[in-house]
Amino acid sequence: MRQFLRVAWVVMRKDLTVEMRSREIVYTTVFFAASCVLVFAFALVREGRPLEDASAGILWISIAFAGTLGLGRTFERERHTETLRALMLAPSDRPAIYVGKLLGILVLMAIVEAVLVPMIGLLFHAPIFARPAWLVALLAAGTVGFASVGTLFAAMLVRARSRDVLLPVLLYPITIPVIIAGVRGTAAIFQSTPDEPMARFWAALLVFFDVVFVTLSLWTFEPLMTE
């Protein structure tokens, strides 16, 4: 177990160091997500009054789009230098490599969300400080569910010629339950009177999805990555 965690940590640290040098994925995903929110704001905010209940949906759509972009770019980098093969050659459990990549992507998505949430609060008048702990919990659980499947698919498609098209085609149908649970849970706490029991229900469902998706991904990563 210690070795598993050590390898996951080493891979995550490497991914973040590479990203800190190039800042390519952070800039692209943050810019893309912010553009998404701005476009929705121009479309749905009239005379300073946003469309009711739109904020939660826009937040999660932006997270999903930006996350897909980040996932694709992260593995494109490994494909370009063929370093994924070197990772597969390491004398460790291959799922540890998966966990390392997943942690790296989670950090990147957290940075995107740290920019998105205040924008949603500002442009859509969403009460982001009404239940901050619940908002963080819902975002964390939803992001893990989305990124766990996304990391597996992005790794699996790294050699496919049409990977850029296939990734969203495969990813969105499977992660629809995560997006729906995230939207409904967030909408519950963005109401004028936050509905905590409802938020708790959707958060529990998200945790259930996380457990299922992470377990399945850990189980299938090695056979899927062996050519």
Added chain:
Amino acid sequence: MEFDFERLIVDDVSRHFGRRRALNRVSLTCGAGTILGLLGPNGAGKSTLLAILSTLLAPSSGRVRYGDHDARTAGAALRARLGLLGHDLYLYPELTARENLEFFARLYGLARPRERVDRALANAGLADRGDDAVSGFSRGMRQRLALERALLHGPRLLLLDEPFTGLDDASGHALVTRLRGLRDEGAIVIAATHDLDLAEGLLDEVAILREGRLVRVTRTDGPLRERYRDAIMAASVAPRQERAR
């Protein structure tokens, strides 16, 4: 006890990619302290064979045995004894030479990673460029660094795909000396190369592949270029005679 093996046995290995047959019933054996050259024209199946030996690719049929073990049963313990220098160099261009080596040293769980990395940088002749990003290196410098990456954990089986690519004369000869040293220490070295001039005198055995088939395995006690040409000629004439009959 640490996993180890003294002999590599490739037993009737084939590999198909859809309808294309990249390797066709290849069998060969290689013992510790041997440098085996994989020779053959482009598309002969050399890189596919190296990928199978490195456990990155599973054979469609046949099996590879590492001593008494195979890739499925030995798993991570076997990978700890393999080193691969591919045609792509498996280096992160955004990281420095030192960071690249340290990353792999930690990934392999090596003791005293900093010392090993310092030694590897000195071996690669890059001690003074250790803190420079790999993106600024020439192909030859990257090749030397990638070789040290593959050797960092002291592998028993070293697999090299075109190891002389991008190396100048001095670096090429330094690599030859390095590989001889590894052979003397008991490593099994398998190198796919087109550079017959540098390979001459280095290889103990040669396996010549053509269109996925192993056409000859021989000791290298004569001029390599002539043997290679004869084997390829014979392999291309035989099917024609077969068809004529």
